[in-house]
Amino acid sequence: MKAEVIGIGTELLLGDIVNSNAQFLAQELAYLGIDVYHQTVVGDNEERILKAFDDAFKRCDLVITTGGLGPTQDDLTKEMAAKYFNKELVLHEKSLRYIESYFRKNGRELKGGNKKQAYFPKDAIVLSNPHGTAPGAVIEGVNSKILVILPGPPREMKPMFLNHVVPYLSKFTDSILVSKILRTFGIGEGFMAEQVGDIIENNTNPTVAPYAKGVEAILRITAKAQSEEEANKLIEPIEKEIRKRLGKNIYAEGETTLENVVVEMLIQKKLTIATAESCTGGLLASTLINYPGISEIFVEGIVTYSNEAKIKRLGVKKETIESYGAVSEQTAKEMAEGIAKTSSADIGISITGIAGPGGGSEEKPVGLVYVGLYIKGQVKVKEFNFQGDRQKIRIRTVMNAIDWLRRELLNNSI
Amino acid sequence: MKAEVIGIGTELLLGDIVNSNAQFLAQELAYLGIDVYHQTVVGDNEERILKAFDDAFKRCDLVITTGGLGPTQDDLTKEMAAKYFNKELVLHEKSLRYIESYFRKNGRELKGGNKKQAYFPKDAIVLSNPHGTAPGAVIEGVNSKILVILPGPPREMKPMFLNHVVPYLSKFTDSILVSKILRTFGIGEGFMAEQVGDIIENNTNPTVAPYAKGVEAILRITAKAQSEEEANKLIEPIEKEIRKRLGKNIYAEGETTLENVVVEMLIQKKLTIATAESCTGGLLASTLINYPGISEIFVEGIVTYSNEAKIKRLGVKKETIESYGAVSEQTAKEMAEGIAKTSSADIGISITGIAGPGGGSEEKPVGLVYVGLYIKGQVKVKEFNFQGDRQKIRIRTVMNAIDWLRRELLNNSI
Numbered sequence: 115m116k117a118e119v120i121g122i123g124t125e126l127l128l129g130d131i132v133n134s135n136a137q138f139l140a141q142e143l144a145y146l147g148i149d150v151y152h153q154t155v156v157g158d159n160e161e162r163i164l165k166a167f168d169d170a171f172k173r174c175d176l177v178i179t180t181g182g183l184g185p186t187q188d189d190l191t192k193e194m195a196a197k198y199f200n201k202e203l204v205l206h207e208k209s210l211r212y213i214e215s216y217f218r219k220n221g222r223e224l225k226g227g228n229k230k231q232a233y234f235p236k237d238a239i240v241l242s243n244p245h246g247t248a249p250g251a252v253i254e255g256v257n258s259k260i261l262v263i264l265p266g267p268p269r270e271m272k273p274m275f276l277n278h279v280v281p282y283l284s285k286f287t288d289s290i291l292v293s294k295i296l297r298t299f300g301i302g303e304g305f306m307a308e309q310v311g312d313i314i315e316n317n318t319n320p321t322v323a324p325y326a327k328g329v330e331a332i333l334r335i336t337a338k339a340q341s342e343e344e345a346n347k348l349i350e351p352i353e354k355e356i357r358k359r360l361g362k363n364i365y366a367e368g369e370t371t372l373e374n375v376v377v378e379m380l381i382q383k384k385l386t387i388a389t390a391e392s393c394t395g396g397l398l399a400s401t402l403i404n405y406p407g408i409s410e411i412f413v414e415g416i417v418t419y420s421n422e423a424k425i426k427r428l429g430v431k432k433e434t435i436e437s438y439g440a441v442s443e444q445t446a447k448e449m450a451e452g453i454a455k456t457s458s459a460d461i462g463i464s465i466t467g468i469a470g471p472g473g474g475s476e477e478k479p480v481g482l483v484y485v486g487l488y489i490k491g492q493v494k495v496k497e498f499n500f501q502g503d504r505q506k507i508r509i510r511t512v513m514n515a516i517d518w519l520r521r522e523l524l525n526n527s528i
Numbered sequence: 529m530k531a532e533v534i535g536i537g538t539e540l541l542l543g544d545i546v547n548s549n550a551q552f553l554a555q556e557l558a559y560l561g562i563d564v565y566h567q568t569v570v571g572d573n574e575e576r577i578l579k580a581f582d583d584a585f586k587r588c589d590l591v592i593t594t595g596g597l598g599p600t601q602d603d604l605t606k607e608m609a610a611k612y613f614n615k616e617l618v619l620h621e622k623s624l625r626y627i628e629s630y631f632r633k634n635g636r637e638l639k640g641g642n643k644k645q646a647y648f649p650k651d652a653i654v655l656s657n658p659h660g661t662a663p664g665a666v667i668e669g670v671n672s673k674i675l676v677i678l679p680g681p682p683r684e685m686k687p688m689f690l691n692h693v694v695p696y697l698s699k700f701t702d703s704i705l706v707s708k709i710l711r712t713f714g715i716g717e718g719f720m721a722e723q724v725g726d727i728i729e730n731n732t733n734p735t736v737a738p739y740a741k742g743v744e745a746i747l748r749i750t751a752k753a754q755s756e757e758e759a760n761k762l763i764e765p766i767e768k769e770i771r772k773r774l775g776k777n778i779y780a781e782g783e784t785t786l787e788n789v790v791v792e793m794l795i796q797k798k799l800t801i802a803t804a805e806s807c808t809g810g811l812l813a814s815t816l817i818n819y820p821g822i823s824e825i826f827v828e829g830i831v832t833y834s835n836e837a838k839i840k841r842l843g844v845k846k847e848t849i850e851s852y853g854a855v856s857e858q859t860a861k862e863m864a865e866g867i868a869k870t871s872s873a874d875i876g877i878s879i880t881g882i883a884g885p886g887g888g889s890e891e892k893p894v895g896l897v898y899v900g901l902y903i904k905g906q907v908k909v910k911e912f913n914f915q916g917d918r919q920k921i922r923i924r925t926v927m928n929a930i931d932w933l934r935r936e937l938l939n940n941s942i
Binding site (some may be wrong): 121126127128129130131132133134136137138139140141142143144150151152153154155156157159162169325389391394395396397398399400402403404406407408409412413414415416417418419420422423427457470471472504505508 | 535540541542544545553554555557558566568569570571573803809811816820822827831833841871884918919
């Protein structure tokens with residue numbers, strides 16, 4: 115089955131909002147095994163909406179629209195759907211009662227425009243909307259053409275699609291898609307291609323697709339089969355081979371984040387942590403603190419931007435800074451040890467570097483960062499050289515520091 | 529002039545990424561006074577790309593594409609552009625040299641696919657790309673048809689559009705648009721409508737449009753005129769009236785951020801600052817440190833997540849926490865005073881609150897936050913009650929703390 119998605123609304127054409135509905139529907143349709151070759155956006159204009167329906171139905175059998183179901187004269191989707199399929203608009207009693215009660219509950223008066231929201235093309239399957247006043251509909255035309263009209267606000271559209279449209283569409287698909295996501299960190303595109311390029315190229319079911327997402331890289335393995343069990347069987351050997359090749363670079367599967375994985379490891383190992391940051395200015399602490407249960411293991415974080423603070427708060431030796439500089443292996447080491455010891459944490463992480471744009475020199479260029487890691491009496495330092503602007507350097511520093519900690523925690527002796 | 533925007537890339541059709549490029553271009557074209565009636569997305573497919581060009585050029589004279597300029601065989605935009613306009617692809621020497629140097633700088637080897645990125649339809653105006661390896665192009669066909677092809681990654685596409693395409697397009701518009709952006713903080717939609725709703729409704733040149741951008745609200749005043757001077761004259765009285773009504777709620781004009789404005793005030797007033805955070809976990813410090821010149825005035829930041837750290841690092845009294853709790857006016861006060869005094873900063877800001885999802889109670893619900901502000905011997909506390917999830921509460925807390933500091937700094941005695 116082939117489908118197209120049409121966003122209807124002048125606000126999309128003016129760029130007032132981003133068309134996140136198209137992305138959501140694209141993902142969901144791909145998951146259902148329904149091919150989408152076109153997405154379109156048109157404004158609130160009779161002629162152009164009709165033409166968009168016509169163009170789309172020339173290419174496919176299923177068209178899904180979002181938007182244009184509101185109470186105003188500008189909202190034309192239903193009217194044009196009726197016109198396109200040559201059906202009259204009839205009152206849907208149940209929807210009218212629902213809309214009336216919705217208004218009563220919110221202490222508002224029902225206006226004419228909202229009554230319009232209870233009218234649908236004859237014989238349409240009306241889809242209820244518990245999150246707003248605009249019901250959606252499935253309209254079945256001649257020649258197996260199906261038009262699904264959904265409201266524009268994502269919080270109304272998404273549950274309507276998942277709860278009503280997915281079950282409706284399942285009768286048209288003979289197979290299901292199952293995906294597994296493997297999340298990697300610390301691998302460049304080149305390394306990824308080198309290690310698993312042949313797997314990506316040589317497999318069609320399951321397919322393996324790499325995606326760069328910010329500082330990490332994701333591999334999605336997707337299998338098409340008659341049942342979930344069968345799909346999982348197809349995925350299994352491919353996943354095993356990828357895991358063998360990428361090893362520790364894979365930090366998790368499914369929907370999670372690097373910081374969540376690391377904080378969960380710390381909680382499970384009952385290890386407390388404290389941070390001491392210079393150029394990242396609290397970004398490491400605040401990234402870890404994204405995790406709601408962090409308080410169990412996060413003791414404290416210090417942003418020691420000035421040399422005085424490094425000396426006073428962390429006990430870094432004045433001579434160390436004078437001899438080697440604030441951005442140096444030695445200072446990173448003393449910062450990591452200092453934060454762990456003064457806060458009595460099991461683990462201390464320190465960051466000192468040059469995030470730019472100023473402050474760089476030939477010897478110590480912008481992007482040079484030292485990360486110190488103190489774990490139970492042992493302290494190590496890693497040097498990084500990052501590219502990018504201030505913000506990128508800071509984010510890369512923090513994520514690489516967290517990833518380094520993850521790799522150390524994989525060591526069973528810790 | 530009418531234009532259409534075509535997103536090219538299977539990743540858009542699969543919903544792997546959201547088409548934020550379409551939104552950006554829609555906004556910018558609206559700003560230039562160029563009408564857009566259609567946006568389209570097609571995959572990396574020869575036939576469908578050609579058909580999309582054809583459909584679009586039947587409806588308008590300017591087509592802008594994003595994506596499909598990469599080094600792989602899947603990237604077809606340039607090839608299809610050449611085919612559509614019946615032009616051959618020729619090597620653009622300057623682009624080749626740039627791509628070669630780009631690879632040299634990054635220590636990578638130039639592969640065949642990247643050489644492909646230096647080929648363009650004959651007579652195309654090549655647009656340089658300092659942020660990546662894919663130059664863009666303007667291709668002028670017969671009958672005044674213009675195709676602008678831009679790379680897909682927003683960080684490459686946006687500057688290319690603003691720096692090269694906007695000046696190119698200006699010759700097609702007979703009037704110019706001048707905009708002024710007023711940035712406000714601390715105003716809800718309701719208050720904004722109440723205060724300046726009549727100005728927004730009653731003006732057509734200049735137009736006044738409000739935009740919510742995360743935690744702040746922006747007003748864009750846009751005048752259409754024959755010259756910049758004339759446009760500015762139209763803007764002036766409207767701006768004056770808006771400023772009169774919104775007063776201190778306007779924190780800046782043009783492209784800047786609240787944190788930049790406040791850090792610049794601190795630098796100008798030669799006031800040093802230190803932060804003590806609990807639930808925001810370093811987000812206040814790292815937000816301030818977004819500003820590159822911050823080191824002049826930022827002394828240190830402490831993330832005192834545990835009670836022990838509050839007591840040890842900041843000198844908060846144990847009895848205060850026991851009597852009033854860690855999330856209380858009294859603790860916020862002692863934290864602000866403590867961080868200022870222990871770090872010898874002129875200003876100390878403290879944050880203590882419940883970001884959730886756990887930790888709330890009837891008396892102290894999730895979203896309750898106290899911000900303490902110590903300025904030269906005086907300490908004040910503000911109570912906030914924020915809605916939203918953990919991440920939203922943390923961001924709102926930080927931005928409101930920074931805005932409060934801004935309002936205090938407007939006081940001339942400081």
